[in-house]
Amino acid sequence: MGKSATTSDVHALFHSLRSAYAATANHLKIIDLYIVFAIVTAVIQVAYMAIVGSFPFNSFLSGVLSCVGTAVLAVSLRIQVNKDNKEFKDLPPERAFADFVLCNLVLHLVIMNFLG
């Protein structure tokens, strides 16, 4: 009885999360997708390193950190662009996007240097 209640609670939780998520704006969903893409790429790189060993460690770090870094920047973009966020009410989203692009370019320069 409890088990089925728990599972049904979990189902209900998922359902409500999904419906709530569907209500988010489209551009936010795009950013979320980008974040997921970056993290999955990082995970694949870590799995590869687990298999073959970390010999060019700098390359591994650079690869993983580029994914993580771009994900972080995308998170901050999402925060700034979200209309429901009272803190960044006066910040135009284009400005946030310009920051995102600039920071990504700097991140990737450093990553390319460290890649070796």
Added chain:
Amino acid sequence: MARDLGILVIVVLVLAATCQSAVVSPVSESHRSAALELFSPAHGSYGSLEETYEALKTFKVLGIEKKHAIRTSSCASVADTLKSTSSALKDFFDALRVNSILKCELNSEAVRGTQSRLKDSLNGASSLIDFYYSIGGLVLLKEQMSEVDVNLGDADRIFRSIKALGQSDGRWRLSSNNPESSNNAAGIALEALAGVISLATPQIDNSWITTLKNDILKLFDGIERYDDGTYYFDEKHVGARGHQSPLSSSASVVRGIAAVAAATSETLNLPGEKIMGLAKFFLGVGVPGSAQDLYHQIDALSYLENIRESTPLILSLPATVISVTKKDQLKVRVSTLLGSPAPTLSVRLMQIFVSGSKDASVIDQELKFDAVSGMHVLETLPKNIDVGSYIFSFEVIFHNPEHKKTYVSGGRTRVLVHITGVIKIDNAEIVILDGDRGSVENQKKLKLPGDNAVALSANHLQKLRLSFDMSTPFGNAFKPHQAFLKLRHESGVDHIFLVGNSGKKFEIILDFLGLVEKFFYLPGRYNIQLTVGDADMENSFLQPLGFVELDLPDAPEKATRPPPQAVDPYSRYGPKAEITHIFRAPEKRPAKELSLTFLGLVLVPFFGFLAGLVQLGANLKNFPKSTVPSTFAILFHLGIAAVLALYTLFWLKLDLFTTLKALGFLGMFLMFVGHKTLSHLASTSSKLKSV
């Protein structure tokens, strides 16, 4: 008092015996070959006329016929010099000197021109060198061209002018401005004055000759002397003509004296001992190394040889090492300076001194003259002469008493002679004696000199005795300079002992009890080596005799350590062993297929992202439509693509600095374009909002 005087006399005799033993030899083939080598003409001529003259004079004195090779070029040079109006006084002088040997055909007009130039120079001369060249030139002209009239009108004035430059000590100054006087200048002045006398005949004043004789004697007062009886002239100051060596100064003086002797028929009363000393000085130089020194030496010797009243004779020994074993005979040669035979005389061996000691014996034995070889031979050595070093004192006795006045033999000539011989060594044996009792434990006979390999063993209570007899070929006792016994441990530590003697018997006893500490308590094998040697011993030897195994007690704590042995330089400083480098094994790289698989896997999320975008319904509806903003938008995207392409290039081959430079330009472009695009977008969205 008498005893002191006696000791003084002995000391003087010892000093007299120890010095004066230099032997000089007359001019020989080595001088001739040196002359040919030093005076070799470059491209058929000798350079200046002065050098040509030096070469020709040297060849003439030594009897070398070589003139023909350079005759044409030298004669041409002489003719040119005499004809030319721009020749200096020295050039005339040198040209006439060369001509006196070569006897070229000269143009009579040139000769007359030369004569007038020389006479003019003589009249205007003020320095010694000018006088010398002009007078010398005129004398040479007179010798070569008898039809030329060169008699001097005012010889008296010229004589006095030259004399005015002379000093009271016999030397001369080069000019009245120059306060320094030299022997070299004195020689030049004497030649010039002799030239005046020969040119001015028959008007000469006898007082001139006397003055010249006095000047020469004063000059000889300033002569310098070595202990072995050699005399020479040296300069105290560096003169105007540069530093003159004793060789050139002495040669200059000899030339001057010879010129004076040739100009007058009177005897000059030259001190025979000093003439002999000068001759010994020139011969003592040996064979000089430079052409000019050889010229000075040979020129001076030729003049000394021809001096009328005191011709030096040289007593020389071709060999000063006489072997008794080979039955060599002592040979003595008496000749003139240039090697010509001497008049009939006999050589007597007067005394023999033992080198390094006070013993002297009076011999007075005449040497037999061998006409075939021209040598005086000592047929048998005196009875008490054995192997060793001696100083033989010879004296020359002339057969004709007249010769005593014209020749100088230098009195007693002392020569260091080594009498060598094979020394006989017999009764050699090496014995191990047992302790206090002295009984013989082990006895081995040795053959010296010869191969020996004895093997002995001893402990510290025993003694080792080595003994042998040494005697000369005549049977007398002989004490060599060196008689050493060396014991060398296997670790390299050496111990050297002197072998003492009493008469003929040489013996050394090594008492190991007393030597234990000296040997640093090192037991083991000691190699034995015997060295016996002397300068006069023909069979000196240094030989290993074998070894002795020594058993020594253990070292106490305070004993001295043996000295560290020298490290073999080749082992310390030589090449070391080759180093084989061990490199870190390269990291294991994964298989290629695995890497490619994962490359594919990494790209999968990207496609997933694109698929998700499509699913979400991402579109480009907000892309600006009108021309200008759309251009900016396109440029914005292109700019980002360009930056990413730059990064790829950076990873592939660029370096950071180039990348940063390019990035700077691209970044500025991108900023500008991006600003334009985003501001356009912002204004559009704000318009939408307001609406």
